[in-house]
Amino acid sequence: NAGVTQTPKFRILKIGQSMTLQCTQDMNHNYMYWYRQDPGMGLKLIYYSVGAGITDKGEVPNGYNVSRSTTEDFPLRLELAAPSQTSVYFCASSDRGGLRQPQHFGDGTRLSIL
Amino acid sequence: AQTVTQSQPEMSVQEAETVTLSCTYDTSESDYYLFWYKQPPSRQMILVIRQEAYKQQNATENRFSVNFQKAAKSFSLKISDSQLGDAAMYFCAYGNRDDKIIFGKGTRLHILP
Numbered sequence: 425n426a427g428v429t430q431t432p433k434f435r436i437l438k439i440g441q442s443m444t445l446q447c448t449q450d451m452n453h454n455y456m457y458w459y460r461q462d463p464g465m466g467l468k469l470i471y472y473s474v475g476a477g478i479t480d481k482g483e484v485p486n487g488y489n490v491s492r493s494t495t496e497d498f499p500l501r502l503e504l505a506a507p508s509q510t511s512v513y514f515c516a517s518s519d520r521g522g523l524r525q526p527q528h529f530g531d532g533t534r535l536s537i538l
Numbered sequence: 539a540q541t542v543t544q545s546q547p548e549m550s551v552q553e554a555e556t557v558t559l560s561c562t563y564d565t566s567e568s569d570y571y572l573f574w575y576k577q578p579p580s581r582q583m584i585l586v587i588r589q590e591a592y593k594q595q596n597a598t599e600n601r602f603s604v605n606f607q608k609a610a611k612s613f614s615l616k617i618s619d620s621q622l623g624d625a626a627m628y629f630c631a632y633g634n635r636d637d638k639i640i641f642g643k644g645t646r647l648h649i650l651p
Contacts, residue, residue: 455637466642469640472637
């Protein structure tokens with residue numbers, strides 16, 4: 425079972441470039457989440473979605489955009505990359521009921537902005 | 539706003555011994571969830587155990603158990619019979635009915651052979 429798949433696994437960007445981090449899940453989960461993990465820190469919620477067409481801000485949404493056109497996909501967009509966005513990004517999903525169900529995490533994307 | 543505090547950045551335990559990781563949280567909500575996640579060097583986030591605030595009984599999963607003290611806003615994780623594979627970062631997390639989750643900074647657990 426694939427579960428939650430994130431691409432790419434690693435990426436280096438220059439300041440001001442843009443990119444999209446891809447996340448797809450094959451479990452038909454309604455809820456999807458994007459987190460960032462800075463060195464020595466826990467995960468911080470960037471955006472989340474409770475279903476196709478619905479997104480909402482988390483704790484640290486500035487500098488990011490998301491969309492949820494299908495149940496399976498939840499891409500995260502960085503429009504103008506800044507050094508402060510250097511981090512490891514995790515996508516997660518859960519079934520109906522959000523946090524009443526276990527979250528399934530992808531393997532993460534390590535992003536460096538130089 | 540809710541906060542999660544893990545006061546132990548690192549801990550060590552001898553293999554086969556028992557270790558307890560501390561977590562405190564702050565919230566004004568009455569209905570919420572608490573989690574412990576394990577992050578090994580592979581970077582995968584693995585759910586270890588989950589507690590629903592309305593349940594008084596402490597959750598257990600094999601060698602992992604929690605001590606949930608709702609009034610004290612404390613949620614510690616006990617690992618019994620520690621194994622080398624338990625070495626990882628452990629994150630305490632709080633989730634509310636809006637389905638937002640807040641993580642602590644983590645405790646790095648070392649298992650000494």
